Amino acid sequence: MARFTPHTEADIREMLEVIGVSSIDELFADVSPKFEGELDLPLALSEHEVLREAERLAGKNAAGLPVFLGAGAYDRITPAAVGQIISRGEFMTSYTPYQPEVSQGHLQAIFEFQSVISELTGLEVSNASVYDAASAVAEAALMTARLTGREPKVAASAGLNPRYREVLETYGVEVAGLPFEGGATDFSSVPGDVSGVIVQSPNFFGIVEDVRAASEAAHESGALAVAVCDPVALAVLEPPGSLGADIAVGETQPLGVPLMFGGPYAGYMATRQRFVRQLPGRIAGETVDREGRLAYVLTLRAREQDIRRARANSNICTNQALTALAATIYAALMGPEGLREVAELSISKAHYLSGRLGEAGFALRYPEAPFLWEFAVEMPDVKRANAALLERGIVGGLDLGDGAMLVAVTEKRTKEELDAFVEVVANAG
Amino acid sequence: MLGNLIRDKGRSGRRGYTLPRPDVELVSPEDVIPERFLRRERPRLPEVDEPTVVRHYTNLSRRNWGIDTNFYPLGSCTMKHNPRANEVAAANSGFAGLHPLQPEEQVQGALQIMYELQGFLAEISGFPAVSLQPLAGAQGELTSILMIRDYFRDAGDTGRRVVLIPQTAHGTNPATAAMAGFEAREIGLDDRGCVDVEELRRMADESTAALMITNPNTCGVFERNMEEIAGILHSVGAFLYMDGANMNANMGRMRPADAGVDIMHFNLHKTFSTPHGGGGPGSGAIACSERLAPFRPDPVVERTGDAYRFVRPEKSIGRVATFHGNFGPMLRAWSYIRMHGPELREVTDLAVLNANYVRARLKGTYRLPYEGPCKHEVVVQPPKGMRALDIAKGLIDHGFHPPTIYFPLVVKEAMLIEPTETESKETLDDFVGAMLELAEAKPEELEEAPTRAPTRRLDEARAARRLKARW
Numbered sequence: 001m002a003r004f005t006p007h008t009e010a011d012i013r014e015m016l017e018v019i020g021v022s023s024i025d026e027l028f029a030d031v032s033p034k035f036e037g038e039l040d041l042p043l044a045l046s047e048h049e050v051l052r053e054a055e056r057l058a059g060k061n062a063a064g065l066p067v068f069l070g071a072g073a074y075d076r077i078t079p080a081a082v083g084q085i086i087s088r089g090e091f092m093t094s095y096t097p098y099q100p101e102v103s104q105g106h107l108q109a110i111f112e113f114q115s116v117i118s119e120l121t122g123l124e125v126s127n128a129s130v131y132d133a134a135s136a137v138a139e140a141a142l143m144t145a146r147l148t149g150r151e152p153k154v155a156a157s158a159g160l161n162p163r164y165r166e167v168l169e170t171y172g173v174e175v176a177g178l179p180f181e182g183g184a185t186d187f188s189s190v191p192g193d194v195s196g197v198i199v200q201s202p203n204f205f206g207i208v209e210d211v212r213a214a215s216e217a218a219h220e221s222g223a224l225a226v227a228v229c230d231p232v233a234l235a236v237l238e239p240p241g242s243l244g245a246d247i248a249v250g251e252t253q254p255l256g257v258p259l260m261f262g263g264p265y266a267g268y269m270a271t272r273q274r275f276v277r278q279l280p281g282r283i284a285g286e287t288v289d290r291e292g293r294l295a296y297v298l299t300l301r302a303r304e305q306d307i308r309r310a311r312a313n314s315n316i317c318t319n320q321a322l323t324a325l326a327a328t329i330y331a332a333l334m335g336p337e338g339l340r341e342v343a344e345l346s347i348s349k350a351h352y353l354s355g356r357l358g359e360a361g362f363a364l365r366y367p368e369a370p371f372l373w374e375f376a377v378e379m380p381d382v383k384r385a386n387a388a389l390l391e392r393g394i395v396g397g398l399d400l401g402d403g404a405m406l407v408a409v410t411e412k413r414t415k416e417e418l419d420a421f422v423e424v425v426a427n428a429g
Numbered sequence: 430m431l432g433n434l435i436r437d438k439g440r441s442g443r444r445g446y447t448l449p450r451p452d453v454e455l456v457s458p459e460d461v462i463p464e465r466f467l468r469r470e471r472p473r474l475p476e477v478d479e480p481t482v483v484r485h486y487t488n489l490s491r492r493n494w495g496i497d498t499n500f501y502p503l504g505s506c507t508m509k510h511n512p513r514a515n516e517v518a519a520a521n522s523g524f525a526g527l528h529p530l531q532p533e534e535q536v537q538g539a540l541q542i543m544y545e546l547q548g549f550l551a552e553i554s555g556f557p558a559v560s561l562q563p564l565a566g567a568q569g570e571l572t573s574i575l576m577i578r579d580y581f582r583d584a585g586d587t588g589r590r591v592v593l594i595p596q597t598a599h600g601t602n603p604a605t606a607a608m609a610g611f612e613a614r615e616i617g618l619d620d621r622g623c624v625d626v627e628e629l630r631r632m633a634d635e636s637t638a639a640l641m642i643t644n645p646n647t648c649g650v651f652e653r654n655m656e657e658i659a660g661i662l663h664s665v666g667a668f669l670y671m672d673g674a675n676m677n678a679n680m681g682r683m684r685p686a687d688a689g690v691d692i693m694h695f696n697l698h699k700t701f702s703t704p705h706g707g708g709g710p711g712s713g714a715i716a717c718s719e720r721l722a723p724f725r726p727d728p729v730v731e732r733t734g735d736a737y738r739f740v741r742p743e744k745s746i747g748r749v750a751t752f753h754g755n756f757g758p759m760l761r762a763w764s765y766i767r768m769h770g771p772e773l774r775e776v777t778d779l780a781v782l783n784a785n786y787v788r789a790r791l792k793g794t795y796r797l798p799y800e801g802p803c804k805h806e807v808v809v810q811p812p813k814g815m816r817a818l819d820i821a822k823g824l825i826d827h828g829f830h831p832p833t834i835y836f837p838l839v840v841k842e843a844m845l846i847e848p849t850e851t852e853s854k855e856t857l858d859d860f861v862g863a864m865l866e867l868a869e870a871k872p873e874e875l876e877e878a879p880t881r882a883p884t885r886r887l888d889e890a891r892a893a894r895r896l897k898a899r900w
Contacts, residue, residue, distance in 0.1 A: 006853035015786040024778045027802045035684045044770035047514040058523025060538030069528045079446045089497025090490040096708035101882040105493030106707035115899040119472035131564035134751040163751045170747035236458040262529030262752025264710030287892035290885035299892040305604035310613040315604035317567045322706025332435045333445035336471040352453040370462045415452040
């Protein structure tokens, strides 16, 4: 008998009697075709054995090492309180707040998450999170099509994370290429028929892009501007809402969410108040209860698929409430100063490393372009460099496949690790 | 009421976290970024200390119910107990600290888990091919329908513009079909709550791409004519997709592939016990036939000898997520399946037993729109003159999270109850007792409920009319 069920043989007998059948099999009499065999799965293990096996497999991963990989997921410091709070059963084991009277905890947390995102992006309204950054980018692109009445087609350059671009295409969005030179996008040639212009800043190569130029180009073409932004960068960069962007999207993983081999993460989406009815996903809003007490509830539900079915803005249903809660707690613990410090420390360490690499004879791929904490560096043999780094217990940067490595440096990296990185790659040639 | 939000509890200069002291020379953003790109005004984030943060969110959590605190029989959501071992496995730094872009040779343990889970899901569903990438059930649906779309494109079959959807489908199904560029057409039910096979026979033709079926359906009824339905679709060259959100009722008892299904999605978080986290994270793995396998999203995990690697299926629809999918729920599903093995069937058996027990005990007082037996959930209607909403709010005063209400849409005043297998007979008896008591209550008394929850009933219209969605 499985160990997470309380039933005794006597319970089962009594229950069958109340139902009026003689066996559980009878409850499946209407099932056709029946599966009569035994599932060919490994024999059940005890909790202890499963955890030992998980531990063994975890040991086969090169994890817990200093990581210089970024490209959309960042190895940042997470305050202990984040994990402690989100592990509370009342948060962790609840569901979508369909009954607001007993879901005020999550609803208020979502309201706070939306507020944090609105503050960081400089836009009036945000949703309660979507799956991840790539799906946020795709949903934003579809939103530009609904708002402009054009076919879903966006203009974007090689500065957009190629994985976001792939998801755009899977979602049926056509991508028109913009020129990308010297590490930044040239927005002077946006086609006239696109529904949106996408600018990522910092872009895939870590470089700060001109969001204002992107917004102006979009609006001149009768399109909308979508800015893809790392939320930590928004502690120091002018928010996209102040630069004319109509929609801001991104990944909340850098806000205290573990790397976890790629997920669960959460995407964010923010926009202007006048576009709120085209925003997909859930939104928590403020209201009052019968006694006039302040409370929160999921609102503008008529946009959603459970009511509007085929005419909904999107099929997105669940949001990433627990991940969004983690990001909210992270933002609260850091505050405006702490978040700025995270950004400054990352900038300082990244520029220290790029400087040391320069001294060691490695050239930046885009030496003139302004970057925060991620940069592409020319390297004749990235594979060899990464192999040598791994031998020293360091996970190197992303092999761009064309003689360059994309290196991400967070506040978590120590000077010792940065120096070791330079030493190893210099010797690896 | 002011002062309720975390931001209101702060004071300029307070800090909740200290970062390591700088060990390199500080570079300020002004030194490296042109001024026109720099932020001029600070974001108005909270300025609070750690004790305030911990107390604020702990107190918020006390205004929230979960399975850990209350019976939560929310139909179609499978709110079952989440084994704590899953959480311990997921917290292991060997997984939690793994970057998704680390080279394959550095992540063999994680890849082995994905590979094994693909195999387990293949066995449970009967299909040869699996993809773990979709990030939630609804994205699993979308992935499936995009694969079907691309299959027809690849075959040069351009006339397939319709996806048929029974009235008992989840609301995501028609939205998914529309998102993938299809026209969603509703198909009616017979008097037993199953897809109307005769209507299907009339509607299915060369313009049909697929039928999206949920089995057991959202009325808690097993679709008895699966093979016939599959046959009708296949005879016009269309596919049968199954929404697998209700696999908790099927494990070890029915394999979708055996019934003629071509492609399905799982809700890993529901059936295989990832905590639902207030509505996410989820995970929407798909399983499919050989014919559709080449269209799976990129990547899937393959094994060569002792080594695991990512592979892009030959005619892949592309990526649906930034990285490989939600590994956390995958790991929990793997752990759950390893702890059950072939005995997964007993999970299904007890889930169905519990639902039928609740059904039998409510029979006579509550109306039952469909004949039994039900599967892992049961749809009931309140006694005449009573509203599902009022019963639901009354249950809150008894300490029970209400069932799903007003869903499925085909049943007036529907209450969809899903007890799950992890609840004891005593809990079910207490719940039934409360339901029976509420059925006797005067409607005007119930309109006052809840009176013992953190808030009374909310003015939901006001939230939409005067939208305030941020501080």
